[in-house]
Amino acid sequence: MKIAIAIIVVVVVVTIVVVILAKRRSPDAELTPAKKIMPATQVMPPGEISYSQLDITETFGDNERLKSDEWISTSPLNKMTPKGEASGLPPADATADEVYAVADKMSRIRESISIPNDGVYCPICHIANVQLGKLRSPCPKCGRPLLKFGWD
Numbered sequence: 001m002k003i004a005i006a007i008i009v010v011v012v013v014v015t016i017v018v019v020i021l022a023k024r025r026s027p028d029a030e031l032t033p034a035k036k037i038m039p040a041t042q043v044m045p046p047g048e049i050s051y052s053q054l055d056i057t058e059t060f061g062d063n064e065r066l067k068s069d070e071w072i073s074t075s076p077l078n079k080m081t082p083k084g085e086a087s088g089l090p091p092a093d094a095t096a097d098e099v100y101a102v103a104d105k106m107s108r109i110r111e112s113i114s115i116p117n118d119g120v121y122c123p124i125c126h127i128a129n130v131q132l133g134k135l136r137s138p139c140p141k142c143g144r145p146l147l148k149f150g151w152d
């Protein structure tokens, strides 16, 4: 009788161990192929477009018409983009210093990438010029360092 009980206990313990091991193995076995099938795609939700400058020009190809010493007026994105703050733009009523701080950060990112035809602009005076050589030189109107500007 004692032997019978001992055998039952052993069988129960072995069964429990087998079930635990099976459970541990099965999630891995199922996950591995699924991971391979589904690549980690990240879709950017609308409204989260990030900008690399605060101003734009009204028309395409302005840089091709401009003479190297000419300045063109630009339009501030934060005044024409609803919910622009969600995309990293300063609020429409931001002060000049706040606007410049954001533009400076964006310019540093843009300066780290070589983009052909980039020029310079002042996010406070809203003027742009085609000469990238003027980068970080004083704005002719306010004296703040000029930032990197893309035309398209």
Ligand SMILES: [Zn+2]
Residues within 6 Å of the ligand: 122, 123, 124, 125, 126, 139, 140, 141, 142, 143, 144
């Ligand atoms: Zn300026």
